[in-house]
Amino acid sequence: MALSPDDVKRAAHLARIAIDEGEAQAVLAQLNGIFRLIAEMRAVDTRGVEPMSHALDVVQRQRGDRVTEGDQRTLLQSVAPHVEGGLYLVPKVIE
């Protein structure tokens, strides 16, 4: 199954990556090559096989519901592109 330019643009939209018509066309051929490679595993009969999400099938560790992190706001915001008064600044979202 080959991807269409619209599939590429839809994925780019979902991934929030700006892409123009020329880039979409260029990347399309490469993605189709990769999906031809991926097609090999789609045909495999996997009835009755459990999906494997972790190499050792361990269960999620849990911990007590306690505060473990101190306040590091100043330190962590020291690398932010735009902060003011301890808040991250972004373009206005709600009118």
Add this chain to the structure above:
Amino acid sequence: MHNATLKSLSAQLAGRTVSSVELTRHFINRINRLNGKYNCYITLDEGASLKQAEAADRKRAAGSGQALTGIPIAWKDIFCARGWRTTCGSRMLDNFVSPYDAHPVEQFGAAGAVILGKTNMDEFAMGSSSETSHYGPVRNPWDVNAVPGGSSGGSAAAVAARLAPGATGTDTGGSIRQPAALSGICGLKPTYGVVSRYGMIAFASSLDQGGPLARTAEDLALLLNVMAGFDARDSTSLEREREDYARELGRPVKGLKIGLPKEFFAAGAAPGVVKAVEAALAEYRRLGCETVDVGLPNMKLSVPVYYVLAPAEASSNLARYDGVRYGHRAPEYSDLADMYRKTRAQGFGAEVKRRILIGTYVLSHGYYDAYYIQAQKVRRLVARDFAEAFKRCDVIMGPTSPTTAFRIGEKMGDPVQMYLNDIYTIPANLAGLPGLSIPCGFDEKNLPVGLQVIGNHFAEARMLNVAHQYQQATDWHMKVPPGIEIQ
């Protein structure tokens, strides 16, 4: 000094015949002189390195030195180190100075090791050649027109060029073992969960694993002793007793059963690679090992499975780069959505975008079961193959990579060709198994060949023993790239 093994440097530091400041200065001088040729370091901070070296010398003087106290280590630029610029080879993080330490960085710090610098790599570890870096390609010390492998190519080239006695890397589909092979050094990917992923910039979380690169198996053991360890901040870190990975180095390998998967030796591997690997197997037989044929029938599906799972996990992990909290933000935008789109279009390179698009597509509505769930099921089939094989052998051996180092630019136009380069390394990541690569000879172009050793879960000490015994009987690991003076 720079041609000595890490083990020998450790003994010299302990015997006070050299200080950490002298050693660190020596390597910094070499890097300043030679990094232009290899491009293996992205960031150096001489002041910070020497400060750590001085502290290490004081620690040694006070009698509280450990094996790595005072040893300068090169860090793949995927590990966050407090106060150090940490770029992951990306424009997205070009201005990112980490406010915290990764768990392995903390552990090396506690052991008194010195951060020598941050090494170049494929952008976000996505690549097998160290060419996708925002900071330009790394060059192979054996041939500067060839790639050093990737993604930990800067670390591998630094160790090969004697610009670091040891280094760290990460391996999602072969990114420690393949550059180790192509650069003629040793590299180990531990069992998934042995090294904490905390502070290691995420690519594909169910596969990512940190590990060491060095010139001998013995040095790998010393590095892994410090790098491994439980860390509650990584939800997949394994809670296990600390072990000494050097404890079995001296054990004879007589009677060892080596599994040879026919799939590793079928069509695909270059004749020069097969020849060197066959010669290594003959050496093991001389040492009293037995070889048995095993099958990994689903191995050929590993690359397709990997190129669903890794991009899917990457598309999710890399969603965090939005220009809000850290990293690049586009200088001009009309609204919030436009800021995201432009920031990500500018901050990511072509390969990273390609993988995010694949991952987004396979996870999108209507495709999730057909791609992602199917890939997870086939992953289990690959893992079962290994479980069956290990009923009949102690370790599995084969080539690390189908070819030796290829030319810079050779595979950049064809992603599928680049991806197939990892055919022998990806299976161990899918199964979570430890794998290492050691030098075992050269091809007709005089480029190094790597022998891969794959063990069962938690077999690192035995695998290092197997590699060390080979290095006691051969001297491939002692070969020095042309033009590197060893005084």
